[in-house]
Amino acid sequence: MTVPKTTVLVLDSAEPERLARFYAELLGATAGPAAGDGELLLVTGRTGAVLGVRRDPDHAPPSWPPPEGSQQAHLHILVAAQCLDEAEREAVALGARPVAAEDDGSRPGSRTTLRRYTDPAGHAFLLAAVGEDLAGL
Template sequence: MALAELGQVVLDCPDPRALAAFYAEVLGGTVEGDGDWVDVKTPDGRSLGFQAAPGFVPPAWPAPERSQQFHLDLTVADLDVAERGVLALGAKPLDAEDRSRSWRVYADPAGHPFCLCRC
């Protein structure tokens, strides 16, 4: 028996609205809220939160002195199409050179690592 149910994943960032807009485009969701806390509601009913973090320092991947601490795995049907989309929205490639793998690593506009993973 579970002790708890996962409610939401929340990312610290310098500009919650801007980062929520990025993920809303990537995930096909809608942005709700404004100010220091903003949510993205996805079509499947899940929610991803973003909160303002003064002094935010983005992780450096892969660097043990500034660990990524967590990352999102985003499942896609076509890695090349998804890659073009996230790059157009402001993502930066971190480890996307190996085209033989079923995943590629990027940083969102605030610097959080995420992976596009072929389903």
């Protein structure tokens, strides 16, 4: 029998409350302390914990995209294609900084638009426009 588990991606931040609030508002979720762990804030949505934020007073924002073109770990936030512009306005109003935008037509018959940002602590994330059936929206 496997012990029940779950995973959550944890981001470091010098200002974890601010970063947790940013993602909670962007994702329509809530943020609060993890039970039994005073150092970890959890951003929780309809499906449970979706992201953790931990205080690191020495946090240095990652460089993204790196000059070598290699991708670092980053979040993909799936958005219905017709809502991409609105999602972008929300992200920027909350403090996201645009990095670049591109069209990715790599899959035959599909055209996914990706918009790249950094969050207020410098972590990379994408808004990825997909069909409503894929986004679960």
